[in-house]
Amino acid sequence: MTAPRQLVLDAVRALGHATPEQVHVAVGRIAPGVNITTVYRTLELLEELGLVTHTHLSHGAPTYHAADDDQHVHLVCRGCGGIQELPPELLQPLASALRRQHGFLVDIGHVALFGRCGGCGSGEGDE
Amino acid sequence: MTAPRQLVLDAVRALGHATPEQVHVAVGRIAPGVNITTVYRTLELLEELGLVTHTHLSHGAPTYHAADDDQHVHLVCRGCGGIQELPPELLQPLASALRRQHGFLVDIGHVALFGRCGGCGSGEGDE
DNA sequence: CTAGGTGCAAATAGTTTGCAACTAC
DNA sequence: GTAGTTGCAAACTATTTGCACCTAG
Numbered sequence: 597m598t599a600p601r602q603l604v605l606d607a608v609r610a611l612g613h614a615t616p617e618q619v620h621v622a623v624g625r626i627a628p629g630v631n632i633t634t635v636y637r638t639l640e641l642l643e644e645l646g647l648v649t650h651t652h653l654s655h656g657a658p659t660y661h662a663a664d665d666d667q668h669v670h671l672v673c674r675g676c677g678g679i680q681e682l683p684p685e686l687l688q689p690l691a692s693a694l695r696r697q698h699g700f701l702v703d704i705g706h707v708a709l710f711g712r713c714g715g716c717g718s719g720e721g722d723e
Numbered sequence: 724m725t726a727p728r729q730l731v732l733d734a735v736r737a738l739g740h741a742t743p744e745q746v747h748v749a750v751g752r753i754a755p756g757v758n759i760t761t762v763y764r765t766l767e768l769l770e771e772l773g774l775v776t777h778t779h780l781s782h783g784a785p786t787y788h789a790a791d792d793d794q795h796v797h798l799v800c801r802g803c804g805g806i807q808e809l810p811p812e813l814l815q816p817l818a819s820a821l822r823r824q825h826g827f828l829v830d831i832g833h834v835a836l837f838g839r840c841g842g843c844g845s846g847e848g849d850e
Numbered sequence: 851c852t853a854g855g856t857g858c859a860a861a862t863a864g865t866t867t868g869c870a871a872c873t874a875c
Numbered sequence: 876g877t878a879g880t881t882g883c884a885a886a887c888t889a890t891t892t893g894c895a896c897c898t899a900g
Contacts, residue, residue, distance in 0.1 A: 598854095598855065598856090600855085600856075601855090615889095616889085616890085617888095617889080629857080630856090630857090631856070631857050631858070632889095632890090633856080633857070633858080633890090633891080633892090634855080634856060634857075636889095636890065636891075637855085637856085637891095652779050657889085671821070671825065671827050671829075673827070674830070680825065680827070682821075682825070686817065686820065686821070687817070689816060689817070690813065690814070690816070690817050693813065694798070694809075694813070694836070694838075698798065698807065698809070698840075698841070699840065699841030700798050700800070700807065700836075700838055700839070700840050700841065701838045701839040701840075702798075702836050702837070702838040703801070703836075703837045703838040703839075706837045706838075707836060707837070708835075709821070709827075709829050709830075709834060710829070710830045710833045710834070711821075711827055711828045711829040711830040711833075712827070712828040712830075713825075713826065713827050713828075714825070714826030714827065725873095725879095725880065725881085727880085727881075728880090742864095743864080743865085744863095744864080756882080757881090757882090758881070758882050758883070759864095759865090760865090760866080760867090760881080760882070760883080761880080761881060761882075763864095763865065763866075764866095764880085764881085784864080
């Protein structure tokens with residue numbers, strides 16, 4: 597575990613959610629000169645090691661979070677773009693149903709649900 | 724509704740799920756020369772009109788499907804990359820709970836759940 | 851010396867934009 | 876002719892790859 601790697605892991609843990617670019621910025625604050633390439637490579641490595649995982653919230657931007665972090669379900673509002681985190685227990689009933697009926701093991705910490713939050717009843721919504 | 728637009732809509736309907744590029748290829752089979760740009764622009768337009776919607780399955784590639792198509796929940800297997808479609812009723816209990824408890828209106832046809840399908844108990848998994 | 855890790859630049863994929871040509875009223 | 880639509884090329888963003896360098900054992 598080298599310095600840049602530790603920094604990337606720390607950044608992911610500190611940020612909670614972060615895109616590779618956000619991680620890069622965070623790391624760069626402490627150790628300027630760390631290349632974005634290294635961030636990508638390190639995130640990939642950390643993911644293989646099971647230390648971080650990533651989820652796809654909204655568009656293409658993947659967000660990484662530490663695996664030892666609390667797992668949570670994401671509610672992404674298409675109106676205001678806000679993201680709510682909810683306890684994963686909410687998914688338990690669904691998860692068991694899927695497992696029983698379809699043999700599918702849902703990765704609960706990796707779920708993003710799209711929709712509208714209370715404040716954004718309707719109207720436009722860009723993702 | 725011009726010819727290219729009709730073709731894009733037809734392609735989305737015919738393909739069921741498709742990335743913009745797949746739509747482009749499908750359209751090109753019937754009307755070569757239609758530009759990928761037009762596909763993107765048309766998809767955007769059709770989405771505004773409410774005729775199609777898109778979901779993010781796995782990585783960045785968005786998949787479009789016709790809005791009048793049956794809504795369905797996607798189960799994306801991180802092992803084999805396979806995609807299962809399930810009836811949206813599965814989400815009803817969860818959706819009502821979220822609505823009641825969090826005022827959040829889940830877009831049920833827009834859900835992708837990641838995990839492992841029966842055949843891919845464990846092992847690697849590239850998204 | 852040897853391997854792994856890193857930075858840099860270039861390549862690639864996916865998507866968007868600017869602009870001129872084209873078509874339908 | 877005016878507005879909306881399209882194709883093409885170029886711009887952009889996000890990500891990946893090739894390669895030389897550097898450091899630890």
